Amino acid sequence: MATFGNTAKGDQLVNMLANSKWVCRFYLAERGDVTSIVAFLASGGAGPFAIVRAVIYSDLNANPERLLAQIPLPPNSVGPLDGMPGKWITFDLSTPLRLEPGWYWLGVQNGVDWCITWFTLTGAAPKQWQTNDDSFDDGATDPFGPPHPTWGLQDRIGSIYAIYIPAVTALDIHAFAGVAEVGASGKIIETGQTFVTPTTIMVAPGTYTVEATYQAQTQTKTVPVAESETKRVDFYFVAVTYLLQVSSEPPGIQFSLQGVISGTFTTPWSDSLNEGPYTITMPSSVIVGGINYNFQHWEDGSTNRIRSITLDRNMLLTATYVEAAPPPCFIATVAYGSPLADELNALRKFRDYCLPSQVVQIYYAVGRYLAQLIRKREATKRYVREVLNLFIRLVGD
Numbered sequence: 138m139a140t141f142g143n144t145a146k147g148d149q150l151v152n153m154l155a156n157s158k159w160v161c162r163f164y165l166a167e168r169g170d171v172t173s174i175v176a177f178l179a180s181g182g183a184g185p186f187a188i189v190r191a192v193i194y195s196d197l198n199a200n201p202e203r204l205l206a207q208i209p210l211p212p213n214s215v216g217p218l219d220g221m222p223g224k225w226i227t228f229d230l231s232t233p234l235r236l237e238p239g240w241y242w243l244g245v246q247n248g249v250d251w252c253i254t255w256f257t258l259t260g261a262a263p264k265q266w267q268t269n270d271d272s273f274d275d276g277a278t279d280p281f282g283p284p285h286p287t288w289g290l291q292d293r294i295g296s297i298y299a300i301y302i303p304a305v306t307a308l309d310i311h312a313f314a315g316v317a318e319v320g321a322s323g324k325i326i327e328t329g330q331t332f333v334t335p336t337t338i339m340v341a342p343g344t345y346t347v348e349a350t351y352q353a354q355t356q357t358k359t360v361p362v363a364e365s366e367t368k369r370v371d372f373y374f375v376a377v378t379y380l381l382q383v384s385s386e387p388p389g390i391q392f393s394l395q396g397v398i399s400g401t402f403t404t405p406w407s408d409s410l411n412e413g414p415y416t417i418t419m420p421s422s423v424i425v426g427g428i429n430y431n432f433q434h435w436e437d438g439s440t441n442r443i444r445s446i447t448l449d450r451n452m453l454l455t456a457t458y459v460e461a462a463p464p465p466c467f468i469a470t471v472a473y474g475s476p477l478a479d480e481l482n483a484l485r486k487f488r489d490y491c492l493p494s495q496v497v498q499i500y501y502a503v504g505r506y507l508a509q510l511i512r513k514r515e516a517t518k519r520y521v522r523e524v525l526n527l528f529i530r531l532v533g534d
Contacts, residue, residue: 141301143257157269164241173229174243174298178223193205206230269289306341307362310335312334321349325338334372384406387426421442428460435455
């Protein structure tokens with residue numbers, strides 16, 4: 138939607154007499170379909186509501202000429218009795234009115250009661266506001282008629298505007314490779330206009346030859362476009378594929394591709410994919426072979442585990458992980474009084490190489506709290522040490 142006219146409430150007001158009309162001159166810069174007229178009004182007569190209609194006139198030598206539309210207002214729309222504070226009133230056309238670029242006169246015709254309207258003094262020449270007497274019951278006159286001898290010509294701009302839909306004639310051009318929309322370069326042969334899809338190009342009505350090129354593939358289409366029509370033009374190219382490989386050190390790490398986590402996405406992995414953007418997400422930490430690893434970097438040196446790429450060639454991505462520092466053996470550390478005790482090395486080896494990762498995770502979840510329980514109980518710590526020593530001897534045997 139667009140507007141032409143004056144969308145600002147004026148700083149002055151005037152009482153328009155019954156059975157008269159006023160219009161103001163405005164310029165429409167483009168072809169459009171007018172759907173509504175909007176004016177700032179209030180009732181000022183004996184009745185609680187004003188009786189008004191909006192009007193549109195053509196322009197001839199800077200004067201209103203032919204009646205193009207008169208638009209009734211639903212009853213009881215403009216009030217209250219004292220006419221204040223007024224409001225923007227919308228007059229909707231039953232059918233859009235096509236207007237070409239140029240000057241037009243927008244205004245209001247009053248009925249049996251007078252109506253209050255707002256305006257701004259402009260000092261413009263020629264005068265852009267005209268008024269004349271016109272009986273409401275038999276409709277607005279066509280043509281406009283001579284201005285009122287006393288009040289007919291004024292240096293005012295009324296608070297009134299038109300809402301319209303630009304009548305655009307255009308080509309809406311898109312290109313696809315497989316199911317993905319892509320950027321194809323091209324031109325319109327008749328006009329020489331160049332483009333990169335997706336794009337919309339304004340044209341005059343006619344028939345056009347549209348050429349588009351993507352990955353050394355060129356297509357041409359002949360497209361007729363009527364006045365005020367936006368014609369969709371789609372090009373479909375063969376999708377170009379490239380080999381994407383994802384590896385890691387150590388191998389065997391599951392990752393996500395485009396936000397999808399699947400058992401098939403485990404390093405080393407490779408597949409031929411359509412050209413385009415992709416996102417690979419590696420886990421921040423992982424257990425492989427009972428050993429904890431943390432993500433460190435990609436082969437290009439980037440340290441963000443989430444990698445966004447544009448696949449426009451064969452690519453090999455390598456994620457490097459480093460072994461994490463062994464997590465503490467909470468209970469054993471408290472029992473022996475130090476994380477450096479020799480006995481803890483044997484317990485760590487057993488944990489890392491013999492216990493399932495699920496058991497280790499359960500231990501980490503509860504071990505910290507159990508360690509707190511025995512921290513200040515010397516007798517309990519001695520008992521735990523004796524049990525652990527016996528266990529270490531059995532494991533060693």
